[in-house]
Amino acid sequence: MANFSKPTVPQFSVDVYQNEFLPEGGREVSAIVTVTSTGGGTSGAAGVPGYAGGGSAGVVIMVDCSGSMDYPATKMRGAREATAAAVDTLRDGTSFAVVAGTHVAKEVYPGNGGLAVADSRTRAEAKEALRSLSAGGGTAIGTWLRLADRLLSSADLAIRHGILLTDGRNEHESPEELRAALDACAGRFTCDARGVGTDWEVKEVTGIASALLGTADIVADPAGLAVDFTTMMEQAMGKGVADVVLRLWTPVGVEIGYVKQVAPTVEDLTARRTEAGPRAGDYPTGSWGDESRDYHVSVRVPQAAIGQEMLAARVSLIALDPAGGDPRPLSQGLVRAVWTDDLAMSTSINPQVAHYTGQAELADVIQQGLDARKSGDRDGATAKLGRAVQLAAASGNADTAKLLSKVVDVVDAATGTVRLKAKVAEADEMTLETRSTKTVRVKR
Amino acid sequence: MSQKPKPKPSHGLAACPGCAEPLDSGDRFCGACGYDLSAVPAAETEPDRPTVAIVTPVVWPAAPPREAGSLSTATQHPGDLPGTDSGGRDLPTMAVRTDGPVPAPPGTDTPPSGTPPSGTPTSGGDFELAAPDPRTAVQVDPPGSPQPAPPAHPPQPTQPPAAAPDAAALCVACRAGRVDTDGYCENCGHAQPRERDHMEQELGSVAAVSDRGLRHHRNEDAFAVSATTLPDGSPAALAIVCDGVSSATRPDEASAAAAQAAGASLLAALPRGIHPQQAMHEAIVAAAEAVNSLAEEPGPDGAEHDPHRNSPACTIVGSVVADGLLVVGWVGDSRVYWVPDDRTTPAARLTEDDSWAAQMVAAGLMNEAEAYADERAHAITGWLGADAYELDPHTAAFKPDRSGVVVVCTDGLWNYAEGAEDMARAVPPDAAGRPLGAAQVLVGHALDGGGHDNITVALLPFTVTPPGAGSA
Structure with missing residues (x-):
């Protein structure tokens, strides 16, 4: 499958893991679809513009400059330094801009309503402009996103990405306004979101990242921002192809249960389907570098007789052309259903499906447990977080287990017996909530 | 099974x-x-009982030496040549090898000079047909005649005929969608019949039919039938039937490889004058090697070796009818039955299953009823495959004194006609005259009984040409 004409286009491969055997009358078909892209982005030659020669990458950094960023003052300093480090990580030829966010959005650099192209001169100019950043004002994240969208659409770019940093709640616009801004920006650029300190709302930040197909995380200590921004920028620079969708084709009579990304994080995509021709729908996956993601597809097929076999779904990766050209199929996999009267075959659960079913439940029970804890339901919180400890231990999700152990005292991980800690650092609780959707892959 | x-x-x-x-x-x-x-x-x-291999090694008690008076079929090793006749007595020394012209020395593969006697059911092109080739079924069954001459007996197989080229474009399930390149309907998603779902082949006097059955999603059986000539020009017919072990990976490929390799080996050996029983032994070894080599290559889907699944494996059973001799060879639980044309004389099973139940009975630890009632009864203890403990091909030679048909079949058939007399009742009386029709009837018998497994049956007529007047 060598593709010599477009050396920087990633090669996608799709692997399907499922137990295709159903008992008599069985209708539920579950499969884990592993999508791996290689050969693009980071492994491509540095400085080579994005695929198809249609333009390169553009990144807009949105820095919270609300008044609270001065309390403590290390936050504003950390944000300045982190932004400077991110600017240093920009590859030559990448378009970029810096936006200062308060209750309004303001261009910091280049300030001409467009984007600058990264080279040694513009990088130095941008860092100079960062010195003028000062805290003061409110927080209206929707306005930041809309400005980023305007800036990114001012140039012909293959990869459009945003990096958003906030330290407080989105107090100076209504949740509906933020929702509307996210809907307007969804599919137009991807965005990573970070919360610094502990005064921000976890669900706002994770909601932004989820809607814009990026990552969300907490940086409790402003001193850690520079490292985090550098990593984020490196990942953005590694993206080789944007606007990739997961296309699910299903035969007549097949109902779709759900479509979830399950690795590296849990992200339910079921409601984000857009129709794409007869019996086919597209689920957005954003942009791809050298990486691998897993999806859990669950469908309900019509009953069929023992010995029958049918295609339950065809999963393909499609690169949409923003210019309106023909979508490019990248790779595909088949989800099958075979009816058998061999109970040993039909009752066994595929290890991948079992693993990710557990990981999705883990994310759910952490969220429910923390919600219960906040609302004072200690029994409910203990039960849910106990189940979370049990799942994390059983699946080898060491990172989540470590975060859980800062919120609960683990008596017996195997049975999920825990006690709520009397005193929990706010940063620990927020870290657990923000990272609850992170999954580990099954050992193969 | x-x-x-x-x-x-x-x-x-x-x-x-x-x-x-x-x-x-x-x-x-x-x-x-x-x-x-x-x-x-x-x-x-009856519950479905797929052929499964015992994966954990079993320490078997040493079997007592077989009693001379035992009625069970002697299990012979190739060193035991020249085998026994159907009465269990030693064959006359050298009488079994090809008489008349001195056997061609090994290495001279060319057919004997001179025109073969009339009735030699072979031609040069047939040598390539060792592998089951469904296209042959189409030849035998031209599109003009929807069904081959319907047998006089009611149980008619109800499987669809091999998909005609133009019909392949339209889904057979919903009749609305077209079939995509993966073999599924673009409308309803149903898998289309594959070539191996139903295969038929007839070559001269030997015929075989294989069918997916009603409960399995694919056909993991395979067969090879051929006809050739011995160095003296006398005809020889052979049939190989293999049953893929369902619990192993790629059982369908294992059975196809084994049948192809065994058939090719016999086709190469018999014209060179190698004793049929020795040739059968070598054919089983060749089949085992073919199956073993499958374990080394990744599957067609590129899947790496999955430690949870075991190596491709299958059973094998074969029979050669040549020079008045009936040779059988097997590993596993596929069987050969002897059904004489004169049904008043007894039919017989000529093979001894490599199965848990058979071992328990042979070891004297259980009686037959107890052993076959056990849930482990159908686990096989011998198979071809890289994870087989030890390849132990069984062969036996018989010299029937009357005409009849040799039924070579997988458990998909004998599940529904276990005893030799049951099998004899299922075989149509005129089977020797039209083996393909009779094989179709036998497959129909298994489908009518439930078709719980893949069904494969090959029929080899055995004709005794008496020195004087016919006795049949």
């Missing part, structure tokens, strides 16, 4: 209440008058 042998048919009737036609245990309706037998008592439904 044999059924446990029932003392009497499940419907409790030896003959049809309506017309007194003899019945088989698996019959749902009388084959002659259509009497609904399920109306008598409820028919016992």
